[in-house]
Amino acid sequence: MRYFIKLAYNGKAYHGWQYQPNAISVQETLEKVLFTALQAEIPLVGAGRTDAGVHSSEYFAHFDSKEIEHVDKFIYKLNSLLPEDIAVYNLIEVNDEAHARFNASGRSYEYYVVQQKNPFRFETAHYVKNELDVDKMNLAATTLLDYTDFKCFSKSKTDVHTYNCKIVSAQWVKENDVLVFKITADRFLRNMVRAIVGTLLEIGLSKIPVSRLHEILESRDRQEAGTSVPAKALFLAKIEYPTSILNK
The missing domain is CATH 3.30.70.660 (Pseudouridine synthase I, catalytic domain, C-terminal subdomain)
Known part of the structure; x- marks a missing residue:
């Protein structure tokens, strides 16, 4: 099943959203927490890059997983595992073809x-x-x-x-x-x-x-x-x- 995850982050400590081989990123941090929560490798596809130090008050990424029951409890678990500068707000089940980057029609x-x-x-x-x-x-x-x-x-x-x-x-x-x-x-x-x-x-x-x-x-x-x-x-x-x- 495909899910959109809605989150926000303070970018001060991160080298942007996208994975970097020699620097910490929001994507890497969130993927590690998803692995802990779901006990599986969960690659995330983000809505796009943000530069090092840039923040996001609304960001979306998508991932594929087995069905997640009790979404509210799952979000609570993610937030308890994440550092204080990243927060998950929602988890939305979407069509299997939905793409966080390519389907975005506007950015502000x-x-x-x-x-x-x-x-x-x-x-x-x-x-x-x-x-x-x-x-x-x-x-x-x-x-x-x-x-x-x-x-x-x-x-x-x-x-x-x-x-x-x-x-x-x-x-x-x-x-x-x-x-x-x-x-x-x-x-x-x-x-x-x-x-x-x-x-x-x-x-x-x-x-x-x-x-x-x-x-x-x-x-x-x-x-x-x-x-x-x-x-x-x-x-x-x-x-x-x-x-x-x-x-x-």
């Missing part, structure tokens, strides 16, 4: 910025001391919706076959004392969100004009875009799936 990321030194947010938000022009940053963010090729925001060495992504929304919003960049697309390139945020912050600091963003995008050159912001403030916030794959 959030990036957190604080403008005052905050001892309670230093591990999960990026501190920008100088004043930001949020109106300029939002004007620039709307430009992203006019493009599909985002090679200028991708890691230089990557094995992707296309740099095309469809961004459906991108905006900065103020939530109490935190400035949050929210972006949704069908897919993302490695380092893409952090490079976008870094570029928008440079616009907000008046280091580059809003109009310059068109030139950066059309250049397809990573060196033309802004510096990537720290991973610690980035959250994979939501993954969307068609309801059909969740129906048994």
Whole structure:
């Protein structure tokens, strides 16, 4: 039987979601716990990579197993075995063809910025001391919706076959004392969100004009875009799936 497992994790201690031969990953940690709980090797297929240090407040992976009875008790057992920085929220029986990565129809990321030194947010938000022009940053963010090729925001060495992504929304919003960049697309390139945020912050600091963003995008050159912001403030916030794959 195939299951989707819904979880969240604080990425500080991990080298991303995906298994790494010489570093600890969320995938490896969860697979070890599943082995203990089910007494069988349980390979996990995640919804996608996250970079080292990036968090996820909603993540999905799928695995195949014999039928799991008493799902609530099973989730409780997993959480009792997992470290404090990983939590399992749900286990969903899905169609045998359902795929956590390939069936995902949309992904949303959030990036957190604080403008005052905050001892309670230093591990999960990026501190920008100088004043930001949020109106300029939002004007620039709307430009992203006019493009599909985002090679200028991708890691230089990557094995992707296309740099095309469809961004459906991108905006900065103020939530109490935190400035949050929210972006949704069908897919993302490695380092893409952090490079976008870094570029928008440079616009907000008046280091580059809003109009310059068109030139950066059309250049397809990573060196033309802004510096990537720290991973610690980035959250994979939501993954969307068609309801059909969740129906048994």
